[in-house]
Each structure stands twice: as structure tokens, then as C-alpha cells.
Amino acid sequence: MTLPVISPVEARKMVAGGARLIDIRSPDEFARARIPGSENRPVDAMGRVGDAPAVVYHCRSGMRTAANAERLAAASECPAYLLEGGLDAWRAAGLPVAEDRKAPIEIMRQVQIAAGSLVVLGIALGLMVQPAFLGLSAFVGAGLVFAGTTGWCGMAKLLAALPWNRRAAA
Known part of the structure; x- marks a missing residue:
């Protein structure tokens, strides 16, 4: 089932009229x-x-x-709509957005940064120091494949436990 899509301006009018605005992103994204x-x-x-x-x-x-x-429609006991373009479109329409730049960036972006850095490091060390360092890139790649197929990411779990992420998790 598809839900009707509405513009940010229409959504703002609906919210002013009593509609609930629900952000389905993760808590770390919402905090930022x-x-x-x-x-x-x-x-x-x-x-x-x-x-x-x-x-x-x-x-x-x-x-x-x-x-x-379909999942959102099933959870709704009242008329439900999707905000066209999400938060990005809301911001582009000049509507207010609350931001906390001190909140850590989203865990998945941290995983992307860390994994990408480790792959580049493994390749650089493998080419310049010792070919065995290429195993680091292979290990990270295998971890990403495992995370994608199982939904469990060890690197995300590790990063979430680091001090700068504890505030967002609370």
C-alpha cells in the first residue's frame, strides 16, 4: 500500500491543524x-x-x-501521509530545523568513514610496506558483507560504545 505524498508546506499546515509529525530515523540521526x-x-x-x-x-x-x-500505513490508525523529500525538502523549503552540531554524526556514517579509511590504509600499507597488509582491506570488506547480509555490524557496535557516542545513545 502506498501512502499519499505531501509537500513540506502542506505538512506544516497539517501539523498546525493537529497532525502528528513522526520522524522514522534512528535516535542518533534525530539528535543531530x-x-x-x-x-x-x-x-x-x-x-x-x-x-x-x-x-x-x-x-x-x-x-x-x-x-x-506499507509498514507505516499498517501502524496508522488515522489518515497517514509521507513528507515528500523528508527533512532535506523541509529545510530546502526554508522551514525551521533544529540542529545540534555537538551531537555525534550518525553511526552508519561513522562506520562508512572508519571502514573506508581502513580499506585505504590496508591498500596503502600493502603496496608500500608489506603485501600482507592487504588482508586488512579484505577483513573490512568481509565484515561489511557480513553486516549487510545479517543486519549485525560489529564496527557499529564498537563505534557506538566510544565516548563521543554515549550522549546520543542516552
Whole structure:
């Protein structure tokens, strides 16, 4: 089932009329930037949503809400809509966004930075120092394949435990 898609201006009018604005991103993404007044209800932990005349779901770009439209529709006990273009479109429309630049960047971006750095390091060391260092790149690549197929990422778990991420997890 697809949900109707509405523009940021339409969404703002609906919220002013009592609709709930629900951000389906992860808590670490929500901590860094959010639409004022939105609720954080990650899609993987979504429960029933009702007690409002309508609900408007959003993510960062609109991709996650579109991909999960059927699940979001099933969770809605009232009319539900998707914010076209998500938080990015809301910001582009000149609407207010609450940002906390002191909050750590999202865990998955940290994983991408760390994994990419380790692959480049392994290749550089393998070419300039000792070919055995190429194993580092292979190990990181295998870890990413494992994370993609199982949904469990050891690097994300490790990064989440580091001191700069503890505030966002709380």
C-alpha cells in the first residue's frame, strides 16, 4: 500500500491543524537534526499511531518512508501521509530545523568513514610496506558483507560504545 505524498508546506499546515509529525530515523540521526515538534519513532520499533487527526511520516530524504510505506500505513490508525523529500525538502523549503552540531554524526556514517579509511590504509600499507597488509582491506570488506547480509555490524557496535557516542545513545 502506498501512502499519499505531501509537500513540506502542506505538512506544516497539517501539523498546525493537529497532525502528528513522526520522524522514522534512528535516535542518533534525530539528535543531530530534526523538525521542531516532531516525534522520533524509529521505523524498526514502530508501534501503533492513532490519537491524532492525521500523521505525517518523514525521514531524511523520503527514501526510507517510501520504502516502508506499507509498514507505516499498517501502524496508522488515522489518515497517514509521507513528507515528500523528508527533512532535506523541509529545510530546502526554508522551514525551521533544529540542529545540534555537538551531537555525534550518525553511526552508519561513522562506520562508512572508519571502514573506508581502513580499506585505504590496508591498500596503502600493502603496496608500500608489506603485501600482507592487504588482508586488512579484505577483513573490512568481509565484515561489511557480513553486516549487510545479517543486519549485525560489529564496527557499529564498537563505534557506538566510544565516548563521543554515549550522549546520543542516552
